[in-house]
Amino acid sequence: MQRRELFSSLASSVSGKKKQEILLRPPYFGDESLFHNECNKCDGACATVCEEEIIKIADDRTPYLNFSYSGCTYCDECAIACKPNVLRVEDKKMIASIVTIDKKSCLSWDHTLCFSCKDPCLDNAIDFKAMFMPVINDKCTACGFCISRCPTNAISVKAIQ
Numbered sequence: 001m002q003r004r005e006l007f008s009s010l011a012s013s014v015s016g017k018k019k020q021e022i023l024l025r026p027p028y029f030g031d032e033s034l035f036h037n038e039c040n041k042c043d044g045a046c047a048t049v050c051e052e053e054i055i056k057i058a059d060d061r062t063p064y065l066n067f068s069y070s071g072c073t074y075c076d077e078c079a080i081a082c083k084p085n086v087l088r089v090e091d092k093k094m095i096a097s098i099v100t101i102d103k104k105s106c107l108s109w110d111h112t113l114c115f116s117c118k119d120p121c122l123d124n125a126i127d128f129k130a131m132f133m134p135v136i137n138d139k140c141t142a143c144g145f146c147i148s149r150c151p152t153n154a155i156s157v158k159a160i161q
Contacts, residue, residue, distance in 0.1 A: 070144070
């Protein structure tokens with residue numbers, strides 16, 4: 001833990017405020033508040049039909065995405081299975097997130113030939129400058145397939161609102 005993180009966590013515990021994490025949601029919703037109003041009445045069908053098993057159910061019974069083992073194929077199955085209509089095919093959009101590559105952790109940026117992130121990318125969203133130096137381009141759909149494939153965990157995803 002770095003000094004800044006230590007002081008930040010100490011300050012939040014003293015003030016009683018805990019920074020609320022923004023969950024990465026499936027790409028089929030129109031209104032975030034519906035998660036909290038409707039999902040607690042549901043049995044989590046969206047998670048059970050997910051082919052890639054990336055939809056998980058949080059403690060508050062709302063669905064979120066976990067790219068630890070796979071990525072989103074945008075198959076629509078979670079939206080079709082959602083009986084409370086929180087997830088709807090009509091609301092399909094890109095996953096609201098930013099995907100980044102940490103140059104300090106990336107093997108390629110350290111001059112080791114590695115295409116672990118590029119190979120599973122179905123959208124050709126990772127370009128390599130001069131054989132090394134991968135960068136994410138504007139074709140990225142934030143599907144997450146590259147994240148679990150990186151041997152050094154250099155790729156991260158951050159939810160945005």
